[in-house]
Amino acid sequence: MIRDITLGQYYSTESVIHRLDPRVKLVGTLCYIISLFLIKNPIGYLVAAIFLAMVIWLSRVPVKFMIRGLKAIVLLLLIAGFFNLFFTPGEPLWSWKALTITKEGIVTATTMVLRLMFLIMGSSVMTLTTTPNNLTDGMEKGLGFLKLIKVPVHEIAMMMSIALRFIPILLEETDKIMKAQIARGADFESKNLIKKAKALVPLLVPLFVSAFRRANDLALAMEARCYRGGEGRTKMKPLIYKKRDAAGYLVILLYLVVCIYIGRVIKL
Amino acid sequence: MSIILDHVRYTYESGTTHRSDALKDISLKIDDGEFIGLIGHTGSGKSTLVQHLNGLLMPTSGSIYFDGKDISDSDYDKKELRRHVGLVFQYPEHQLFESDVFSDVVFGPRNMGLDKKAAELTAYKALESVGIPHDLFYVSPFDLSGGQKRRVAIAGVLAMNPDVLVLDEPTAGLDPAGRDEILSLIKKLHDEKKITVILVSHSMEDVANYVGRIIVMNDGMIFLDDTPKNVFAHYTELEDIGLSAPAVTYIMAALKKKGLNVDTGATTIDEALYSILGALRR
Numbered sequence: 001m002i003r004d005i006t007l008g009q010y011y012s013t014e015s016v017i018h019r020l021d022p023r024v025k026l027v028g029t030l031c032y033i034i035s036l037f038l039i040k041n042p043i044g045y046l047v048a049a050i051f052l053a054m055v056i057w058l059s060r061v062p063v064k065f066m067i068r069g070l071k072a073i074v075l076l077l078l079i080a081g082f083f084n085l086f087f088t089p090g091e092p093l094w095s096w097k098a099l100t101i102t103k104e105g106i107v108t109a110t111t112m113v114l115r116l117m118f119l120i121m122g123s124s125v126m127t128l129t130t131t132p133n134n135l136t137d138g139m140e141k142g143l144g145f146l147k148l149i150k151v152p153v154h155e156i157a158m159m160m161s162i163a164l165r166f167i168p169i170l171l172e173e174t175d176k177i178m179k180a181q182i183a184r185g186a187d188f189e190s191k192n193l194i195k196k197a198k199a200l201v202p203l204l205v206p207l208f209v210s211a212f213r214r215a216n217d218l219a220l221a222m223e224a225r226c227y228r229g230g231e232g233r234t235k236m237k238p239l240i241y242k243k244r245d246a247a248g249y250l251v252i253l254l255y256l257v258v259c260i261y262i263g264r265v266i267k268l
Numbered sequence: 269m270s271i272i273l274d275h276v277r278y279t280y281e282s283g284t285t286h287r288s289d290a291l292k293d294i295s296l297k298i299d300d301g302e303f304i305g306l307i308g309h310t311g312s313g314k315s316t317l318v319q320h321l322n323g324l325l326m327p328t329s330g331s332i333y334f335d336g337k338d339i340s341d342s343d344y345d346k347k348e349l350r351r352h353v354g355l356v357f358q359y360p361e362h363q364l365f366e367s368d369v370f371s372d373v374v375f376g377p378r379n380m381g382l383d384k385k386a387a388e389l390t391a392y393k394a395l396e397s398v399g400i401p402h403d404l405f406y407v408s409p410f411d412l413s414g415g416q417k418r419r420v421a422i423a424g425v426l427a428m429n430p431d432v433l434v435l436d437e438p439t440a441g442l443d444p445a446g447r448d449e450i451l452s453l454i455k456k457l458h459d460e461k462k463i464t465v466i467l468v469s470h471s472m473e474d475v476a477n478y479v480g481r482i483i484v485m486n487d488g489m490i491f492l493d494d495t496p497k498n499v500f501a502h503y504t505e506l507e508d509i510g511l512s513a514p515a516v517t518y519i520m521a522a523l524k525k526k527g528l529n530v531d532t533g534a535t536t537i538d539e540a541l542y543s544i545l546g547a548l549r550r
Binding site (some may be wrong): 180186187202206209 | 324350380
């Protein structure tokens with residue numbers, strides 16, 4: 001029942017995008033998001049769409065999985081679309097009672113919805129093609145320069161990977177405790193809201209206790225293996241830039257330049 | 269109150285690519301008052317099987333009858349079924365949540381719809397039957413020792429007065445003293461309350477002394493289903509599927525080989541002792 005939730009949504013397959021250094025993918029995603037706010041005309045959106053389609057095609061992840069990410073924000077898309085469509089002041093095209101559709105409204109609503117969709121799909125590409133561990137590794141190394149201003153980059157990355165690692169464990173634990181309490185007659189399917197909240201106590205208390213116990217055990221195990229933070233720590237699989245990563249950066253740069261060019265020069 | 273499983277099959281993640289058959293065609297009849305040991309190594313499907321007995325998992329195909337009624341009928345009252353079939357999970361102490369021992373045990377009977385007085389009475393009896401002293405009734409369950417916690421958790425299920433008690437690896441993680449304590453407690457419950465007990469374990473040694481029938485599972489199927497004596501006679505086949513008979517079986521087989529006329533069917537240390545003494549006297 002509860003196992004249907006997918007959080008680490010990595011899609012395992014072989015592709016150029018999968019093999020790219022996580023830092024390239026992080027920078028790429030960031031640039032793509034920035035580009036979405038730079039472009040202001042249809043040609044820009046066309047370029048962004050083509051770029052995204054190309055990356056998705058290269059990643060060999062079925063488009064179905066990209067769409068799945070969109071499902072979570074359907075409501076947000078609808079609300080954003082609705083308010084922009086009906087409540088943007090400008091040249092009226094159609095009106096009924098309090099609702100008025102303006103030319104400007106259509107333009108803002110479409111750009112808003114497209115921007116959000118591209119945003120989610122663009123970042124889905126990253127999470128679908130990079131394992132959570134690789135992602136935190138990439139963040140740790142990519143943000144390493146922040147150490148100079150005393151930001152504990154390694155510690156933050158370590159916390160992130162531990163948190164990610166614990167998600168499936170805690171899900172399994174939840175499933176187990178839920179079953180045990182159902183066996184004792186607990187009712188998790190009640191429609192009554194107060195009853196529902198009350199029913200969570202026998203689930204949450206043991207879950208928290210077990211999370212603390214696991215955290216304690218992990219801390220002990222880490223200390224027993226002489227873990228003492230990031231200073232001087234080496235990695236089994238250090239991130240090293242390869243030729244394809246340079247190519248990746250080049251493509252991203254090219255894309256950014258094109259976007260800026262379209263935004264600045266071509267006026268429609 | 270017999271339980272009948274008729275060609276039960278259970279598939280995890282059915283419909284996706286990660287499917288795996290946890291149970292393949294299980295047919296079984298469990299009678300009133302039996303004491304059954306369900307044995308199998310990790311992943312043999314024994315935990316999946318016991319979750320079918322109280323309707324936590326429903327068979328992908330096949331049917332289960334409790335007291336003559338099909339539990340997958342849409343109008344079957346699963347809550348009632350769970351009152352009759354008490355299931356104690358592995359590491360049951362991890363499900364304790366109340367601020368004191370007594371309220372935790374009351375949780376089950378209260379869910380069953382008993383009023384406060386009646387629930388407290390059955391909780392009191394359950395705690396007494398598992399041997400928790402009175403002065404521990406109102407301490408936090410988290411302050412108890414491992415063995416005590418487990419007994420409280422078992423009392424939590426016992427308080428619902430089940431007719432069938434299923435225990436999934438009740439001795440996991442306990443020291444030998446704690447293990448014997450829990451096992452003899454279960455034996456006592458079976459003898460005094462005349463309830464059906466199904467004891468899940470991966471250790472023959474654990475169950476040999478107590479149960480009247482052993483069901484050996486392997487790879488989602490029933491491998492053997494017989495009395496301990498007859499099951500242990502297959503000790504070479506048991507080894508093939510990663511299990512072993514109790515040490516007594518091996519000693520008796522070795523003695524027989526050396527020419528001493530002992531009973532190789534002895535399953536407990538006491539039986540073996542008498543058999544060896546008898547053989548030596550002759």
